[in-house]
Amino acid sequence: MWTALNLSAADDSNLTGADPRRPQELDHRSLKVSIIVALGVMITLGNVAVLLVITSSVAGWSRNSRYLLLSLTAADSAFALLVMPLNLWVSLLKDYTEGPDVLCHLVAFCNATVYSTCMYTLATISLERYVAVLYPLQYSTLLTRRRTLLLIAFAWGFPPCLLSPITFPDSIIEVHFSAASLVCNPSYSTNMGYSLSLTCFIFFPCSLVMTYANLRVWCAAKMQRLRLRQYDCARRSRHNVASRVLVPVMAAYYACWTPCMAVMIYNAVTGSTVPEWVEFVVVWLPTSNGFLNCIFYFWINRSFRRKFHLVLQRLTLALCPKLADALGCCSAAETQFVSGIMDNNNSVHERSASVSSTCTLLSLA
Template sequence: MLPAPNLSAHGLSNLSGADLQRAQELAHRSVKVGIISVLGVMITLGNVAVLLVISSSVAGWSRNSRYFLLSLTAADSAFGLLVMPLNLWVSLLKDYTEGPDALCHVVAFCNATVYSTCMYTLATISLERYVAVFYPLQYSLLLTRRRTLLLIAFAWCFPPVVLSPISFPRGIIEVHFSTASLVCNPSYSTNAGYSLGLTCVIFFPCSLVMTYANLRIWCAARRQRLKMRKYCFARRSRHNVAARVLVPVMAAYYACWTPCMAAMIYNALSASSVPEWLEFAAVWLPTANGFLNCIFYFWMNRSFRRKFRLVLQRLALAACPELAGAVECCRAPAAPAAPAVPDNNNSSVYERSASVSSTCTLLSTA
């Protein structure tokens, strides 16, 4: 990296136009690196906390729900653990005058794959919630463990196959290092057809699935609340959980992903790039969705918060063993547990009820 020139008033007067532009680029790059680093730390810490909780069972969450949420957490964690470090590394090592290279192609492939996997994972979660709400009795038949794992495998394996041409340095897709967004991006202007095709294959199908599923669930929740009001249960009914969860989820999704897709389509059709800071915001906004997912899908869930406090207590006791004795002394004697009665016919019923409990809470039933 070249040292930053003197930016004092006397120094600016002695700089030529090219040197002044170079100094401004270096100053802007420092600010952008700081924003990306802070966002990466927030995403990593948030998803690590989520992994600590959902790696074990959570009350009211079915096995399939945990699988889908673990997949989402892994995809969001890839933003902070893979995408951001790779792009920061390239932006710090690569000079602006250098052209595309094999490393830039690999980084661009990783970026596109993680972005696409996150969108497909969000779509599969919406599909699972839709089945749990509208087909609760057939849930265990429609979404078996095998089908759940196949959906998750599709969300992780299909994007790398579709995006594989980006990884070849001398292939059909040109890749360049963007000084505005500090990422290695495919050249959408020279590959307009491929760029538009990727948008139609990835963004629009996932958006349609999410919008349709969440809109149907929201309408069902609204009808349920109207029925409860009709039968004089309004005072005892819960808050409008559907509007409090589904609306922020969809608003955050479109607010984070639409600018990126719009900028990509604009570059492909007009063969020109958007302004510098607008491109930076559009490219990095989808990573912010990885942090917002932690809030909307997990922290707004009471069972998750309760389990998170329990995990923190266990970690504190493991770190300070001398506190274990004091905690045991303060605990009240536990009531004798009821004898377990084996029932081989209740496994599928419990699976359905757990799935409905983790998703049908949006219906605000008593």
């Protein structure tokens, strides 16, 4: 009798299309969606605060630096405003048993393009800092406004051209929706040559440029500190800003991007897949770099924090004057006066910083 009941229950489940693993998959899916949404909110809030500040002038930041940092902020914001909503939308509409379709190809193309643009932008920022520190006298000649904009255009224009085959459903690149990572991914295991070419044209060149440029800047900063110690100026010198910024930037970059690239190469070479949660973590880990960039590139900078406090005071005075009075914020006239002083003194700060770095590097030479 119990056997008959079990058989009838199995028949009912087969007729209704029920899957005994479905509740567990739904539990995992809800947890994954919560993690993705929380990460998206953090990235959005961090980059909105950055946009509020760098759209205006910040003391000590050149025009080229602001252009590049705006490009980085836009690329990081695309994680939360484009990549995450598209993949969550597909995960809600698409059944796990369905095959590849046009929508999944377009979403996979957007994912790969945003990821690649972010890496190219990080490499461009490292290159600009390398020129600014090691070649300060030739900076205005080597990195003109036109060349900076061309570098930004390359970072945004080259990845779509390189990844355009992903958009065609009938091309050599197969795309499928992964229930493990809730992402539309190219099937790298069936296209080993193309997946390896992606890493060779995107990840490895960007990593090489970032590593070399930041290592040279760090060595120059270390040599400067050794020079200052010889003249007993170490106490009056600033803290080791190079180690405090460059080391976390490179550590965060490799920690976020290397696992994803390693799994991609592993899938292409072996033709097998990794466990479910490993795939989820390594696929979404690069998006967390969009939040970490806000910390390492912006919040560590004292001028940025001061300008953010000023912008926050302006917004508080404009939106809620009573709350501003209760918090003891300065008046609108005082805020405008301080803002005018900071904005007008930006060129002075940039000139003094440039002269100081130039004299130091000349003494090193």
